[in-house]
Amino acid sequence: MLYHLLFPLREHFKIFNLLSYISFRAVAAAVTALVLSFVIGPIILRALRRQSVTQVVREGTPATHAHKATTPTMGGLIILGCSLVSACLWARFNVDHPYVLVAVLVTIWMGVIGVIDDVLKIKQKRYGQRNRGLVARYKLVGQVTIGLAVGWYLWRHPLSPDPLGVSTGLPFLKNYRVVFGSAAAYLLFTTFILTGTSNAANITDGLDGLCAGLMAIAVSTFAIFAYVIGRIDASRYLELFYMDGAGELTVFCLAIVGALIGFLWYNAYPAQVFMGDTGALALGGALGIVAILLKSEFVLAFVGALFVAEALSVIIQRYTFKLRKRLHGLEYAQAHRVFRRAPLHHHFELMGWSEPQVVVRFWIIGILCALFALSTLKLR
Numbered sequence: 001m002l003y004h005l006l007f008p009l010r011e012h013f014k015i016f017n018l019l020s021y022i023s024f025r026a027v028a029a030a031v032t033a034l035v036l037s038f039v040i041g042p043i044i045l046r047a048l049r050r051q052s053v054t055q056v057v058r059e060g061t062p063a064t065h066a067h068k069a070t071t072p073t074m075g076g077l078i079i080l081g082c083s084l085v086s087a088c089l090w091a092r093f094n095v096d097h098p099y100v101l102v103a104v105l106v107t108i109w110m111g112v113i114g115v116i117d118d119v120l121k122i123k124q125k126r127y128g129q130r131n132r133g134l135v136a137r138y139k140l141v142g143q144v145t146i147g148l149a150v151g152w153y154l155w156r157h158p159l160s161p162d163p164l165g166v167s168t169g170l171p172f173l174k175n176y177r178v179v180f181g182s183a184a185a186y187l188l189f190t191t192f193i194l195t196g197t198s199n200a201a202n203i204t205d206g207l208d209g210l211c212a213g214l215m216a217i218a219v220s221t222f223a224i225f226a227y228v229i230g231r232i233d234a235s236r237y238l239e240l241f242y243m244d245g246a247g248e249l250t251v252f253c254l255a256i257v258g259a260l261i262g263f264l265w266y267n268a269y270p271a272q273v274f275m276g277d278t279g280a281l282a283l284g285g286a287l288g289i290v291a292i293l294l295k296s297e298f299v300l301a302f303v304g305a306l307f308v309a310e311a312l313s314v315i316i317q318r319y320t321f322k323l324r325k326r327l328h329g330l331e332y333a334q335a336h337r338v339f340r341r342a343p344l345h346h347h348f349e350l351m352g353w354s355e356p357q358v359v360v361r362f363w364i365i366g367i368l369c370a371l372f373a374l375s376t377l378k379l380r
Helices: 002-011 014-020 022-050 063-070 076-090 099-126 136-156 183-204 210-229 232-237 246-267 276-293 297-303 305-328 330-335 344-350 355-375
Strands: 167-169 177-179
Touching: 002 014, 002 076, 014 022, 022 076, 022 210, 022 246, 076 099, 076 246, 076 276, 099 136, 099 183, 099 246, 099 276, 136 183, 136 276, 167 297, 183 210, 183 276, 183 297, 183 305, 210 232, 210 246, 210 276, 210 297, 210 305, 210 355, 246 276, 276 297, 297 305, 297 355, 305 330, 305 344, 305 355, 344 355
Parallel strands: none
Antiparallel strands: 167 177
């Protein structure tokens, strides 16, 4: 918005030439989101406390988390509000290359699903009902719907020249892409990425600061990818495919990073507020759509390796338990679990790691994964 309002005035005020630089607007977006989080964060936090919007502790969570049932949730409103306002202020909206617009719409859609889920959980908790939130199949319908919609739109209206619009890149291989031969395959692919990433982020959100910190690392990494892919000189030097206009996603990504850093002020151990599904689903959707738009879906597996591990731990635990229960009985299945507790972060808690230890060590692993992903820019 500011670009469109102020950049035309550059002939009279040369300082507005700065708006032509994506790097300047991206940093400004991060700072704006961070400052906004310090301004509106306390306001939202007081409102959540006043309305008794408290955390619903998941079934199977270690007993040490019982006290968190009095901690406010839906803090994802802080992240969503600050990041989207900042992104809209500093990003350049291009009708021919609407990368940021698509990313914003997907993030809002996933955030709305999260809000509905959180609100239902809170109401069920107040009335003493089972805390199921939004029924899983309805939540999945919402996620699949946006995945199919994004896939269809990108298939019919590629944001980059063909065949880039219906393809994805492969890490470590230069100028090599997987081209989708049918709309059905591409729609299923985008749906899988968006649904999987949003659910994996939601599963990871179980410890104070864990999801927020890992997401800040992952989104920062994709900000670098967006900047490089959106510059013809840098993409040519690194032998990457160039995508005109994709650099604006750098602004979107750093706006999220700024909001996440601000949110960590309130979410660091011991947390004053949790992001809830409102934040986790929206952030997962944002990360997934950025990867799709940048044709870097396979890089997402490296950047978000811990998100993948968290999701796989739940899947493995659940299905091996069902299999062993059917073959050997309930008692055997309970005594022979793959993990002491799933998701993975609870497994390490029960091994004796304190909550801050799990979080910081996972952050360190997340940074290493991000560095490995960045190495694919040159090692190809």
